Amino acid sequence: MKIFLRYKYLIAVLLGFTLGAAVVAGGIFAYNFFYPSKSANAGVGTETTRNSTLPAQIGPADIPDIVDRVSNAVVFIETTVENRTAPNPFFDDPFFKEFFGDDFRIPDRVSRGIGSGFIISPDGYILTNDHVIEGASEVNVTVKGFAKPFKATVVGKDFELDLAVLKINSDSKLPSLTLGDSDKMRVGDWVIAIGNPYRLDHTVTVGVISAKGRPLAITDRSTGKTRVFKDLIQTDAAINPGNSGGPLISLNGEVIGINTAVNAEAQGIGFAIPINTAKEVLDELIKSGGVTRPYIGVYLQDITKDLADYFQLKSTDGALISYVLPGSPAEKAGLQQGDIILKVNDKPIKKSSDVSEIISKTKVDERIVLVIYRNGRTLYVPVKVGKKPS
Numbered sequence: 027m028k029i030f031l032r033y034k035y036l037i038a039v040l041l042g043f044t045l046g047a048a049v050v051a052g053g054i055f056a057y058n059f060f061y062p063s064k065s066a067n068a069g070v071g072t073e074t075t076r077n078s079t080l081p082a083q084i085g086p087a088d089i090p091d092i093v094d095r096v097s098n099a100v101v102f103i104e105t106t107v108e109n110r111t112a113p114n115p116f117f118d119d120p121f122f123k124e125f126f127g128d129d130f131r132i133p134d135r136v137s138r139g140i141g142s143g144f145i146i147s148p149d150g151y152i153l154t155n156d157h158v159i160e161g162a163s164e165v166n167v168t169v170k171g172f173a174k175p176f177k178a179t180v181v182g183k184d185f186e187l188d189l190a191v192l193k194i195n196s197d198s199k200l201p202s203l204t205l206g207d208s209d210k211m212r213v214g215d216w217v218i219a220i221g222n223p224y225r226l227d228h229t230v231t232v233g234v235i236s237a238k239g240r241p242l243a244i245t246d247r248s249t250g251k252t253r254v255f256k257d258l259i260q261t262d263a264a265i266n267p268g269n270s271g272g273p274l275i276s277l278n279g280e281v282i283g284i285n286t287a288v289n290a291e292a293q294g295i296g297f298a299i300p301i302n303t304a305k306e307v308l309d310e311l312i313k314s315g316g317v318t319r320p321y322i323g324v325y326l327q328d329i330t331k332d333l334a335d336y337f338q339l340k341s342t343d344g345a346l347i348s349y350v351l352p353g354s355p356a357e358k359a360g361l362q363q364g365d366i367i368l369k370v371n372d373k374p375i376k377k378s379s380d381v382s383e384i385i386s387k388t389k390v391d392e393r394i395v396l397v398i399y400r401n402g403r404t405l406y407v408p409v410k411v412g413k414k415p416s
Contacts, residue, residue, distance in 0.1 A: 089232060176195070208259065219296075
């Protein structure tokens with residue numbers, strides 16, 4: 027595609043549900059996923075004093091108690107991924123077929139992946155990461171106390187949020203975990219991570235919440251695609267390959283996060299998706315198999331001082347449209363490359379992420395009005411919000 031050359035030194039930001047604010051925010055670093063080689067709820071908070079020792083703060087009996095209550099609902103996930111081998115055109119030639127036949131063809135490669143997850147309902151729904159089951163032709167789930175693995179069905183998944191819901195069927199009632207409120211967790215609160223690192227099932231590690239609201243861009247090493255997160259929980263609880271999709275649990279015995287990523291170059295730095303993020307889309311994942319996102323289909327960038335001077339603007343407020351996607355709601359509404367969005371539904375726009383934030387809160391097919399600046403004129407442009415393509 028041709029990008030407007032006058033703005034070639036600026037980075038375009040795709041307007042969507044998750045992109046925008048996370049990309050504009052500073053300090054975004056890339057971390058590695060927990061990719062392996064492809065091969066109940068009793069309150070246990072304790073009152074402490076200033077002179078308490080570390081064991082007294084945690085409560086020596088509390089964590090084993092919590093683990094006993096929740097660990098049976100943490101599952102081991104194993105995937106089978108078929109890597110199709112591109113056919114060699116030589117072996118379709120009659121001459122080669124006569125000598126070698128079909129037996130000489132290179133067979134498809136089969137690789138296996140592992141990860142973690144946790145049961146969220148007695149009837150067998152399981153929450154995990156999308157990257158744990160990505161590309162899998164078969165998913166098997168091992169539940170503690172059951173002799174054989176269950177064959178799982180992928181009910182719903184979302185790439186951007188890195189969430190997936192699986193379903194297993196059992197004749198008996200399955201153990202399940204309670205989803206807590208990640209917004210109530212504070213930096214410094216104790217947390218427990220349970221998972222299956224390196225196939226060591228039900229490994230328990232303990233730490234604290236080191237930070238909240240971490241923005242991160244994480245690249246999938248197998249596909250090259252990048253997920254952009256805006257609001258991850260950082261923890262120093264030891265997390266290793268195979269922990270992906272496992273629960274991060276509070277001292278109330280409730281899930282407050284889903285372990286997702288670790289900084290491979292540092293110790294004591296892991297990340298989890300807040301459980302409230304998952305709760306917002308859980309019903310939609312189960313009912314429709316995915317997450318519907320509103321979009322209008324433009325690439326945006328902030329207004330710099332140079333751009334403000336170029337367009338003879340009084341300030342750097344607004345968002346510049348650097349590209350309009352063909353066939354998008356924006357194109358149908360008549361928006362053009364070089365337009366500057368000043369307001370959306372009468373809400374002033376300071377930066378490009380403001381537009382992303384407003385659009386993310388609208389509904390598909392809802393009509394919005396953009397106030398734009400074009401060639402010295404102020405225009406009002408109605409736009410019908412569309413459904414963002416997968």
